[in-house]
Amino acid sequence: MTKPRRDRQPLGFIFLVSLVSLFHADRPLQSQSIALSPEYQAALAALNIPVAVPTYIPDGFTLSQIKINLCPSDIPQRGECREGTSYQIIYRNPENTCLMIEAIGGGLGGPDSEFHYTTQTALLGEVEIRFGEIPGDRNTPISEQLRTPQPGLYNFPATGRSGRSPYYAARVEEQGYLCGSNTSISPLEFEQILQSLVLLE
DSSP states (O other), X not given: OOOOOSTTHHHHHHHHHHHHHHSEXXXXXXXXXXXXXXXXXXXXXXXXXXXXXXXXXXXXXXXXXXXXXXXXXXXXXXXXXXXXXXXXXXXXXXXXXXXXXXXXXXXXXOOOOSEEEEEEETTTEEEEEEEOSXXXXXXXXXXXXXXXXXXXXXXXXXXXXXXXXXXXXXXXXXXXXXXXXXXXXXXXHHHHHXXXXXXXX
């Protein structure tokens, strides 16, 4: 059996470290634009997976961080590479509410949410929006809940219309990246963000 070449792995690691260092900035977003610099777009394109980005972000949010996890085919699928190449784009506002757009290769699951409803998107087709503090109930939200910020807000990961991975998801991050609770994004505004997703050309 031919052993995989070891000289390629350090190159992938160096590339990952350099990208993580590159994508940490606070940059203002331009209204109704993707607001990614040419350097950001080129590095995301180098992942060789379709990259979904929002064309709408709520007022007051800025691009805070982009995390790229590059997993060349000759690197074993374990640790951060257990689901393959992935990325996370994080936006933050002055109240420290964080919005994350991400793509992952798999590993879906976990408990259901307290509330859920579905919406149609151009990129992902029908997606399910979930939120709430008590998992497992799957209640239908009332209109007032849809208009006010809710905890645990995310969409169940979905593939593009081709049906192939990666899976795309957005969520209001409240656990990592020193983010605070959701005081800014309602389910209806979150739905608008999902509906704005397009593939980076």
